[in-house]
Amino acid sequence: MRWLRFSIGLLIALTLHSLLDSFYPNALAFFNPYVILVAYYSMGGNILGAIVAGVLAGFVQDAFSNAMFGLHAFSLTVCAYVIAYINARLMLRGTLAFGACLGGAVIVNEIVIYVLVNILVRQRVEMFEQALLIKTVFTLLFGMLVYQLLVLFLREEPIDATRRQTTW
Amino acid sequence: MAVPTDVIPRRPTLLFIVVLSLLFVLMSFSSQTRYIGETRTMFERTVMTIFSPVPKFVNWIGRTAQDMHHGYVDMRGAVNENVQLKRKVATLTGENLRLRQSDGDVRRLRGLLSYAERFEMETSMAQTIMLDTSGRFKSIIIDRGSTDGVEVNDVVANANGLVGRVVLTTRDLSKVQLITDSNCSVGALVERTRRQGIVRGEGGAAVELYDIPALADVQPGDRVLTAGIDGIYPRGIPIGTVVTAEPGQSLFKEIVVRPAADFRSIEEVIVIHTRKIPPGVVRYAP
Numbered sequence: 388m389r390w391l392r393f394s395i396g397l398l399i400a401l402t403l404h405s406l407l408d409s410f411y412p413n414a415l416a417f418f419n420p421y422v423i424l425v426a427y428y429s430m431g432g433n434i435l436g437a438i439v440a441g442v443l444a445g446f447v448q449d450a451f452s453n454a455m456f457g458l459h460a461f462s463l464t465v466c467a468y469v470i471a472y473i474n475a476r477l478m479l480r481g482t483l484a485f486g487a488c489l490g491g492a493v494i495v496n497e498i499v500i501y502v503l504v505n506i507l508v509r510q511r512v513e514m515f516e517q518a519l520l521i522k523t524v525f526t527l528l529f530g531m532l533v534y535q536l537l538v539l540f541l542r543e544e545p546i547d548a549t550r551r552q553t554t555w
Numbered sequence: 556m557a558v559p560t561d562v563i564p565r566r567p568t569l570l571f572i573v574v575l576s577l578l579f580v581l582m583s584f585s586s587q588t589r590y591i592g593e594t595r596t597m598f599e600r601t602v603m604t605i606f607s608p609v610p611k612f613v614n615w616i617g618r619t620a621q622d623m624h625h626g627y628v629d630m631r632g633a634v635n636e637n638v639q640l641k642r643k644v645a646t647l648t649g650e651n652l653r654l655r656q657s658d659g660d661v662r663r664l665r666g667l668l669s670y671a672e673r674f675e676m677e678t679s680m681a682q683t684i685m686l687d688t689s690g691r692f693k694s695i696i697i698d699r700g701s702t703d704g705v706e707v708n709d710v711v712a713n714a715n716g717l718v719g720r721v722v723l724t725t726r727d728l729s730k731v732q733l734i735t736d737s738n739c740s741v742g743a744l745v746e747r748t749r750r751q752g753i754v755r756g757e758g759g760a761a762v763e764l765y766d767i768p769a770l771a772d773v774q775p776g777d778r779v780l781t782a783g784i785d786g787i788y789p790r791g792i793p794i795g796t797v798v799t800a801e802p803g804q805s806l807f808k809e810i811v812v813r814p815a816a817d818f819r820s821i822e823e824v825i826v827i828h829t830r831k832i833p834p835g836v837v838r839y840a841p
Binding site: 398401402405406408409413415434435438442445446447449450451452453454455456457458460461464465468503507508510513 | 567568570571574575578579581582583585586598599602603606609610612613614617684685686687688692693694696722730732733736737738758759
């Protein structure tokens with residue numbers, strides 16, 4: 388069931404991606420729906436599930452962008468792992484905790500991409516700090532809004548929150 | 556609330572490291588294939604094929620909503636008229652709107668077709684369904700794929716000028732690398748002086764013209780065309796106009812070119828099915 392919900396979330400993220408591309412091609416410079424999905428899923432604390440979610444969401448984002456294939460999968464997997472690892476030890480719940488995890492995920496995601504682009508393509512990313520700030524703020528605002536809507540209307544906590552997986 | 560560390564699995568960490576290593580290898584492979592312009596990995600094509608219905612569906616929804624919106628506008632105008640006149644006006648307004656829209660479409664398509672006729676090579680029309688110009692890697696997705704004869708390295712242009720080249724095809728979609736992409740290079744020449752150089756994307760809105768000697772005559776306003784020397788882009792397609800041409804610190808000028816195509820509003824494009832140079836010729840080493 389949780390994978391079904393994740394798949395639906397992934398389809399919504401891709402729909403949002405292509406929908407915004409039609410109206411405003413620079414939308415992904417302001418916020419990243421895939422990070423929100425991965426952060427939300429990883430809040431459950433299931434490390435294995437979070438890794439798989441990060442890889443899947445990243446591959447979808449890679450397929451529809453012109454970045455090196457695997458770049459976003461790599462960065463989202465790192466974000467997913469870090470969030471799930473922290474949540475496997477500390478029960479972080481609530482909007483503020485989600486906001487903190489999401490903000491951290493956006494920053495980690497952008498820094499990992501920055502480092503990888505520098506290593507593999509040897510290119511300088513211009514206006515990195517400004518882009519990071521804008522993306523963090525907008526993703527945080529949008530992500531917390533989505534989180535609030537899920538809590539209010541679906542009475543939904545992060546996927547798998549109550550069923551912490553300790554072995555696999 | 557802390558959870559005892561002995562119940563936290565360790566193997567996911569090992570899996571995490573393995574996954575990251577595999578992804579790094581995949582990325583390295585991908586970054587190499589980008590430069591030689593060959594087809595992307597099979598895996599990338601598969602993922603794109605699986606999820607391609609989503610952007611197509613979104614595109615269809617957008618068009619349908621637009622049609623519905625037009626219908627609604629037509630209806631609102633007719634409500635204030637009497638019954639007979641309302642029908643007449645609604646019909647005429649609807650017809651007028653459609654004609655205006657058709658007129659615009661015809662003019663735009665006529666421009667594209669007359670442009671397409673300039674090429675001796677086979678061409679086909681395509682529509683843009685996704686546009687990703689947010690990061691430094693810039694691409695568009697068009698609604699024509701391998702079943703329509705689109706191949707990797709086919710050149711994409713619109714009535715204004717060069718758009719880019721096809722870097723990946725699936726059955727019914729293709730990914731086009733824009734000339735503003737930071738990994739894109741095009742053999743170019745200045746139309747007025749015929750001086751040849753290389754246009755490279757910088758990940759921004761403009762592109763730069765390299766390898767033009769500091770003493771060469773290049774001025775703002777000069778048109779830059781494809782030179783047809785890179786084995787991909789045919790000669791004579793407008794790339795853009797020189798904005799600034801400053802003497803650089805080295806032996807070459809620093810020239811910024813504004814692309815002829817407006818990448819923020821690409822709708823229809825022409826795919827030029829260029830003659831491909833056989834890989835054996837490209838890789839031939841005596």
